[in-house]
Amino acid sequence: MRVWITGAKGLLGSALQQALLARGVEFVGTSKSDADVTDLSSLAQFYRKMGPFTHLIHCAAYTQVDLAESQPELARQVNALAPALIGSLAAEMGFRVVHISTDYVFDGLSSHPYLESDRIAPQTVYGQTKAEGETHLLAALPDACIIRTSWLFGMGPKHFVSTMIRLMLEKEEVAVVSDQRGRPTYAPDLAEAVVQALDWSGIYHVASSGKTSWHAFAEVIGAEALALNLPVRCRYIKPVLSLDYGAPAPRPLYSVLDTTKADEKLGKPLRHWKDGLKEYLLKTYA
Numbered sequence: 001m002r003v004w005i006t007g008a009k010g011l012l013g014s015a016l017q018q019a020l021l022a023r024g025v026e027f028v029g030t031s032k033s034d035a036d037v038t039d040l041s042s043l044a045q046f047y048r049k050m051g052p053f054t055h056l057i058h059c060a061a062y063t064q065v066d067l068a069e070s071q072p073e074l075a076r077q078v079n080a081l082a083p084a085l086i087g088s089l090a091a092e093m094g095f096r097v098v099h100i101s102t103d104y105v106f107d108g109l110s111s112h113p114y115l116e117s118d119r120i121a122p123q124t125v126y127g128q129t130k131a132e133g134e135t136h137l138l139a140a141l142p143d144a145c146i147i148r149t150s151w152l153f154g155m156g157p158k159h160f161v162s163t164m165i166r167l168m169l170e171k172e173e174v175a176v177v178s179d180q181r182g183r184p185t186y187a188p189d190l191a192e193a194v195v196q197a198l199d200w201s202g203i204y205h206v207a208s209s210g211k212t213s214w215h216a217f218a219e220v221i222g223a224e225a226l227a228l229n230l231p232v233r234c235r236y237i238k239p240v241l242s243l244d245y246g247a248p249a250p251r252p253l254y255s256v257l258d259t260t261k262a263d264e265k266l267g268k269p270l271r272h273w274k275d276g277l278k279e280y281l282l283k284t285y286a
């Protein structure tokens with residue numbers, strides 16, 4: 001087995017490198033400067049130079065949800081075109097692909113956790129381009145595996161938990177959206193599942209156990225930070241409604257993923273996000 005990880009320096013890509021390293025699996029991780037996923041000749045050239053690979057885990061993506069609203073073409077190149085190119089290269093060279101997608105492909109109006117078979121209806125440029133990427137990949141490579149996940153946090157500077165900790169150390173009051181519900185997912189736990197899914201085909205939802213709102217998530221982060229004796233200044237986490245928060249891209253109000261299909265294949269659900277959070281905070285701040 002020899003694995004190629006795109007977006008290897010990103011939040012999930014970094015966790016995947018650790019997971020593969022721990023299992024002794026040979027892998028090569030790339031960034032845009034090694035292989036631009038929007039450029040077929042760049043991908044093919046890299047494969048010729050560094051291949052062959054048996055699997056590619058496609059983590060590279062345009063992930064700036066708000067900015068995507070004003071950069072739809074760039075978001076489309078990275079999120080929609082690249083999976084098509086990767087699918088066609090994989091079909092030609094004969095390697096398997098695990099592609100990472102998102103809860104944002106759904107409209108957020110459901111009252112039950114989203115199943116893989118539920119209708120997709122993205123409400124943002126990011127969600128739309130990620131949905132197009134899923135379709136293009138499956139058209140080029142029908143036996144690809146697509147893993148949709150949500151609300152990632154883990155080692156690295158740019159995610160909800162690290163942002164909350166920074167704000168809670170700086171400010172006495174932090175406002176957090178209270179009317180969006182989803183499943184926070186600890187990247188190292190997702191990475192373990194992705195490694196087990198290397199030979200799967202089809203669409204799967206994978207997320208840490210438990211669901212919450214961003215506001216309730218922030219309250220747990222605050223309590224854990226205090227338990228670790230971090231110098232928290234924040235005394236009040238103010239609940240705000242999405243409409244009042246006014247982000248450029250509307251977030252799904254409800255994006256809880258039903259993970260039963262993947263949980264059964266994995267043999268058990270991923271551990272609770274609160275356990276992942278505790279591990280993350282201990283490793284990062286203790």
Ligand SMILES: NC(=O)c1ccc[n+]([C@@H]2O[C@H](COP(=O)([O-])OP(=O)(O)OC[C@H]3O[C@@H](n4cnc5c(N)ncnc54)[C@H](OP(=O)(O)O)[C@@H]3O)[C@@H](O)[C@H]2O)c1
Nearest residue numbers: 007010011012031032036037060061063100102149151152
């Ligand atoms: N973060 C979340 O909450 C979340 C939730 C659900 C799903 N997802 C999905 O999970 C996957 C991984 O997300 P993440 O949070 O780990 O993303 P991330 O931290 O933003 O990393 C994405 C990586 O993609 C690379 N990239 C961007 N454009 C590229 C290009 N043209 N060619 C090659 N590489 C390029 C970037 O690397 P460079 O430094 O080389 O530019 C970046 O490191 C994505 O598919 C995302 O849509 C994320």
